[in-house]
Amino acid sequence: MKQDDRNRSVRLLWEPDAQVTREPKGALSRARVVEAAIKVADAEGIGALTMRRVAETLGFTTMSLYRHVPGKSELLDLMVDAVWGETEHTPRGPWRAGLEFYARQMWSMYRAHPWLLQLTNARRMPGPNAMTRQDAAFAAVSELGLKPEEIVAVVTTVGQFVAGVGRTMADRILAERETGVSEEDWWNDRDELWGHFTPERLPMMTHIWTTGGYERPLDEFEFGLARVLDGLEVFISSEDRPLVRRKTCL
Amino acid sequence: MKQDDRNRSVRLLWEPDAQVTREPKGALSRARVVEAAIKVADAEGIGALTMRRVAETLGFTTMSLYRHVPGKSELLDLMVDAVWGETEHTPRGPWRAGLEFYARQMWSMYRAHPWLLQLTNARRMPGPNAMTRQDAAFAAVSELGLKPEEIVAVVTTVGQFVAGVGRTMADRILAERETGVSEEDWWNDRDELWGHFTPERLPMMTHIWTTGGYERPLDEFEFGLARVLDGLEVFISSEDRPLVRRKTCL
DNA sequence: AAGCAGAGTGTACGTTGTACACGGCACTAG
DNA sequence: CTAGTGCCGTGTACAACGTACACTCTGCTT
Missing domain, CATH: 1.10.10.60 (Homeodomain-like)
Structure with a gap:
């Protein structure tokens, strides 16, 4: 019962x-x-x-x-x-600053509690704190005169991107904490791998490697967030916004 | 030993x-x-x-x-x-078509095998098939004269977004398969939740709800992918590209 | 004919979430 | 003051997990 x-x-x-x-x-x-x-x-x-x-x-x-x-x-x-409930709500517009704030808040939440991204979100009961924050994020773009489904799509796009980068970061942090072995040590232990990265098999990757592309990587979060917001700006300031309806279920 | x-x-x-x-x-x-x-x-x-x-x-x-x-x-x-190894490699440019192909390939892979997104990617040994596909994705944007670290960042941004939406979809699909209960049935069983969604507490969400924003949602993948590619286009076609270097480790 | 290597089996152990029955405590009704 | 009525924390027990370890059986090599 x-x-x-x-x-x-x-x-x-x-x-x-x-x-x-x-x-x-x-x-x-x-x-x-x-x-x-x-x-x-x-x-x-x-x-x-x-x-x-x-x-x-x-x-x-x-x-x-x-x-x-x-x-x-x-x-x-x-x-x-x-x-x-630990962090403050997203303030109301201007929209770009609001969305950026929303993204950075989630990002820092994921940094502080990386296990959040190890959990399924499907069928998890939403609580009042999560819903209030979500509501505030919607409010940040409410001034733009978007259709209701567009408001949802815009905020969701930012959320999905942050969850995507967040997951990668979270898994790395947690692997380090859980095992006590640093990322570098772990890969160094698997030294035989790199011998298989030959220019014939992986031309681009070896090229990027030899030209130092992996040594000074761009910040995935900062770079990607700027691009996503740019892309949303293109959409928001376009005259007739293309409507992409969902065709199938799931 | x-x-x-x-x-x-x-x-x-x-x-x-x-x-x-x-x-x-x-x-x-x-x-x-x-x-x-x-x-x-x-x-x-x-x-x-x-x-x-x-x-x-x-x-x-x-x-x-x-x-x-x-x-x-x-x-x-x-x-x-x-x-x-099941799907074909990303063909070489034009860059936008190539990145879109890469995104759609991953998307369909995630649809076919949603469990991929339940797994950590951190410290998973990369195999030849994954690396070859990655290499082909880099090649798709190689014509643009980007710096090596920019090539990585551009491809990664697309990948992170697809992983983000993919995770949401995968968790939903798997929950349905695992439990045999449809998404709709599950939420209907938790009917007491909706009573707490009041206009005072969640003004935007109830507004979106009453105006039907949740009934005809936009396709998260299609909408978001178009925005992300738009954002990358802004970056790629800009004269002096802003460099966002990673400041701290992890 | 001898023996060895590799395929598949069976048992056993430690770890997980949690059902269930129990003992002790604090308050309330008489 | 005493008996009763719950709640708080305990202890034991079980099924499911990954896998170590010690086997049996088969077929090839010498």
Whole structure:
């Protein structure tokens, strides 16, 4: 019965104090559990986030956590929304500054909590903090007279790009934290690989390599963000905006 | 000793026939294991990809797989590169058509094998197929006289965007396949959520909702790709290209 | 005929999420 | 003051995971 309550996460996120009739009595609390879980995930990634590990850092037994959180899945929902609540909302326009602010806020959130990008976003219960931030991002471009579906598309494009670069960065950071081995050491250990990068097989890559293109790379986030915003500017300032409707489901 | 061979994956991917001195004798083979694993992951995602499950679909015992593949991690490396080998390379310029082709190829690869985006890319051994495709993508923009680090940045920007949208799509598809519950049904089960979306709390979102912005959404991939390419065009055709160097590590 | 290498099997272990039954505490009703 | 009624934290137990390790069986080489 309790297991089948599909709206449990909804209430957990959106009505935080509904079921708290008295002040917390025990030493443990939902907030403490969530906080400890975030700390573990920050330090070692989602892979190291186990109920036993969280309990251990709190000095309680594993099962004590289940008094405050229905299960691991709901704990993740709470962690995600707690993180969305850490930063301030996107201010209203001018649109380009607003979108850039939105992008940089997410970027720094992903840097601080790289495990966010290890999680599926599909079917995760959105919490009030995440939704409020999303709403503010929409508001940043509301002055442009875009069609509602265009507002969504513009903000989403920025979000998808930041998630894309973010994922790469997050995976790198977490791999380093989790294993304790630096990126450089790891690749140096696999020295046999580079012998296979021959000019016949990979002409462009060896050319880029020998001309130093990999030694002084451009900042992926800064470069890409500027391009994406430029592209959106082209769209926004164009007279008749092309409409690209979704043809198929999914 | 065997455990500590950091170059095992390198040889596995880049010298596939080095250790095969005779023709395969047994009924099982590395290729058959990889193929079966891809089929399982396609159907139910990485979460369902277990050694037991793969062996089961092949009609062998779990441990028989270890005769042909050193471990699960290396099996994943082989699966990834096998998938990169399924599609053709990006043809050489004109640059915009080439980048668009590259983006669409990755997009369809992600559609066919959504589990690709559930995997970390960090510290995954690159295989010959992936690297050849990457090289071809670089070649597509080689005519523009870009600096080597700019070539990398341009191609990477497209890749990051496609990975971003792709992840969202992949997670949705896989959630549906894994659980057998459609996206719509899942959200309908959580009906209490929508009551919390009030105009006071989320003015823009409710406005977009009531004006139908969510009912006829634009295609995220098509819309975003056009914007990203537009943005790159602005960069490419600008006289003095701004250089954005990476300031800090990671 | 001897023996060896490689394919496939079976058992066993440590780690995961969590169901379930239990003990101790604090408050409230009589 | 005593009995009762929940909540807090504990302990044990189980199924599923990757895989180490010790086998059996087969077929080729000498």
